[in-house]
Amino acid sequence: MGGAADPDTGGGTGPRPYRRIACEEGFLSPAVLAANARTSVAGIPLITADGPAAGLARLLVDVGPGRIARMDAAGVDVQLLLLASPGVQVFDRETAVALAADANDWAADACARFPARLAALTAIAPQDPVAAARELERGVSRLSMKGALVNSHTFGEYLDQRTFWPIFEAAEALDAPIYIHPCEPPAGMREIMAGPVAGGPAWAYGVEVGTHVLRLIGGGVFDRFPRLRIVVGHMGESLPFWLPRIDNRYLAMRGAMFGGARPMQRLPSDYIRENLWITTSGMNYWPQLRMTLEVLAPDRVLYAGDDPFEDQAEAVDFIEAMPLSVEQKTALFQDNAVRLFGL
Ligand code: MN
Numbered sequence: 467m468g469g470a471a472d473p474d475t476g477g478g479t480g481p482r483p484y485r486r487i488a489c490e491e492g493f494l495s496p497a498v499l500a501a502n503a504r505t506s507v508a509g510i511p512l513i514t515a516d517g518p519a520a521g522l523a524r525l526l527v528d529v530g531p532g533r534i535a536r537m538d539a540a541g542v543d544v545q546l547l548l549l550a551s552p553g554v555q556v557f558d559r560e561t562a563v564a565l566a567a568d569a570n571d572w573a574a575d576a577c578a579r580f581p582a583r584l585a586a587l588t589a590i591a592p593q594d595p596v597a598a599a600r601e602l603e604r605g606v607s608r609l610s611m612k613g614a615l616v617n618s619h620t621f622g623e624y625l626d627q628r629t630f631w632p633i634f635e636a637a638e639a640l641d642a643p644i645y646i647h648p649c650e651p652p653a654g655m656r657e658i659m660a661g662p663v664a665g666g667p668a669w670a671y672g673v674e675v676g677t678h679v680l681r682l683i684g685g686g687v688f689d690r691f692p693r694l695r696i697v698v699g700h701m702g703e704s705l706p707f708w709l710p711r712i713d714n715r716y717l718a719m720r721g722a723m724f725g726g727a728r729p730m731q732r733l734p735s736d737y738i739r740e741n742l743w744i745t746t747s748g749m750n751y752w753p754q755l756r757m758t759l760e761v762l763a764p765d766r767v768l769y770a771g772d773d774p775f776e777d778q779a780e781a782v783d784f785i786e787a788m789p790l791s792v793e794q795k796t797a798l799f800q801d802n803a804v805r806l807f808g809l
Pocket of ligand 1: 490772
C-alpha cells in the first residue's frame with residue numbers, strides 16, 4: 467500500500483502536489499442505523515448494527531478518529547461523505563424527512579470536528595420534494611454541505627417525474643450538484659436482474675443508475691434546468707461506454723419505435739457531456755478510466771474510493787500506478803472535486 471507507507475509521495479515518485487479527495491465515501495447516522503433495524507422492505511437488504519453486515523455498520527457510523535486513521539493509512543486526505551444506500555428512501559415520508567435532517571446534523575458535526583478531512587453531501591427525502599428542497603437549502607447554506615445525495619429511485623419512482631422537480635429547482639438555485647448513488651433496483655427490475663452476477667452491485671446497480679440518468683435526459687430535466695450538475699459513481703454507471711449507441715439509436719429509431727418522440731432539445735450525449743460528472747468508485751481498471759477520460763473530458767472524472775464498501779487504499783494505489791501525469795492526477799484527485807463541490 468504505497469499510500470500507507472509513504473503518504474507524502476505520489477506513487478513513490480517524489481512529493482505529491484495534490485490532496486487526495488475521495489468523493490463517494492459512505493457513512494450512516496446512528497438514527498438511520500436504528501431505523502433500519504425497525505424496518506423491513508421486501509427485497510431490499512438494510513444494514514443493521516447486529517445483522518450480517520455488522521462490521522460494515524461499525525465502520526459506517528464511525529465519523530471520528532477511527533475513520534481519520536483509516537484514511538491516513540490509505541493516503542486519503544479528504545472524504546466526501548454520503549449517507550449509505552438506501553439512506554432514508556425506504557421510510558415513510560415523515561420518518562424520512564426527520565431522519566435526513568438528523569443525519570445531516572450528525573454529518574455536519576463530524577465535518578466541523580475535522581474540517582480539513584471531512585465534507586458531506588446533504589441527505590434528502592424525495593418522498594417529500596418540497597421538504598427535500600428546503601433541507602438541501604439548509605444543508606448547503608447553514609451546514610456547509612457540498613450538494614445533495616439521492617440513493618436513486620424512491621419506491622420505484624424516478625426524479626424525471628415532475629413532482630420531484632422542486633429538488634432540481636433548489637439545486638440549480640444553490641448551484642449544488644446532485645449525486646445519484648445506487649441502491650437495490652425496484653421490484654420489476656429486480657426480478658430480471660437477479661442473483662450474484664446480474665443482480666446487486668456486479669451489474670444491476672450500475673444499470674439502474676445509468677437508467678435514472680437517461681430518464682432525466684428523456685424527461686427534459688436538463689432543458690428545464692440547464693445548469694443542473696448530476697454526479698454518478700462507478701466510472702459513469704456504463705454511460706460512457708454506451709454513448710455513441712444511445713445517440714445513434716435514439717436518432718434512428720425514435721420514429722419507428724416511439725412515434726417520432728423528441729422529448730428533449732439536444733442529443734443524449736450533449737447532456738451527458740455537459741451536465742454529468744462521474745467518479746471512479748470501485749472501477750480500478752485502466753482501459754475503462756482511459757476511455758472515460760477520452761469520451762467525457764478530463765475535468766469530468768473525479769476520484770472516489772467507495773469506503774468502507776471497497777478498499778480505499780487499493781483504489782488510491784491503482785490511480786497512482788496509472789500512466790497519468792502529475793497534472794492529470796492533480797485534476798483527478800483534487801482540482802475537479804474542488805471545482806465541482808466547492809471543497
Ligand atoms: Mn458507494
